[in-house]
Amino acid sequence: MPYVLIAPTVLALAAVLGYPLVELVLLSFQDMTRRELFAGTEPPWVGLDQYRTVLSDRFFWVVVGRTALFTLVCTVATMVTAMLVALLLRQVSPWVRLVTGAVLVAVWAMPVMVAAAVFRWLVDPEFGVANWLLGLVPGLSFDRHNWFEDPWQGFAVIAAVVIWGSLPFATITLQAALTQVPPELEEAARVDGAEGPKVFRHIVFPVIRPAFVMVTSLTAIWTFGVFNQIWLMRSGTPEKEYYLLGVHSFIESFAVNRYSTGAAIAVITVLLLLAGAVVYVRQLVRMGEAE
Secondary structure, eight states, rough: OOHHHHHHHHHHHHIIIIIIHHHHHHTBBBBBOOOHHHOOOOOOTTTTHOOOOOOOHHHHHHHHHHHHHHHHHHHHHHHHHHHHHHHHHHHHHHHHHHHHHHHHHEEEESSSHHHHHHHHHOTTTTOOHHHHHHTSSTOOTTTTOOOOOOOHHHHHHHHHHHHHHHHHHHHHHHHHHHSSHHHHHHHHHHHTTTOOHHIIIIIIHHHHHHHHHHHHHHHHHHHHHHOHHHHHHTTTOOOOOOHHHHHHHIIIISOOHHHHHHHHHHHHHHHHHHHHHHHHHHHHHHHHHOO
């Protein structure tokens, strides 16, 4: 019966994701050019040449490192902020919790295009609110400051967009997990003299750890494949300093017309994501065995 119940989901995933993934892998072993694309002919097979080209490219490894660092920063910032907000919501009145939850859902429902447009307005060199507010600080001059001239500042803005979009899911999930913490255990710990940080470390966190690991893993996987935020914030023409793996694969495929090279980059990205998924599953299995 469990296999019967899960069969529709497996079939849907195989139809929607399985076929394109197989075609992607096959394309990465070929040499697709515009001639084959327009003529509809079968591209020649080149074996592992595309992977050798990608893996021997120094810029590719720069993009991999940049993607890993961006993922780490966004994931840590998202989880820390979400945990603090979820803990804060336990201490406020019900109506404040209700309003905050409604705001989080509204943020979660906001399309990425709208969020990117709002953040582009916030950091606009001429009319941006961020420049105006920072300019009010004595000794700082942000008149007509372009945040994207420096990639570190530009990625800070892009990270803010990503964290903004990831925060609602993480906060709502962690808040739901916190409701499973027995209040009597916390009360007993406080009676025994434990302070807030110790109560959280030894009582609260062990209970919410499965949810925390799940949200952290999903956030990292989603962030690792970020594309829309960068593409929209850079108006569809991101500089090489803003390339992450998703952007690099797209540019190679559709801007430079090296379709098979872009496919090879995409396959490597999928393999890296699968490696992260394996770590996530192993963590869940270990926690299940411990329970």
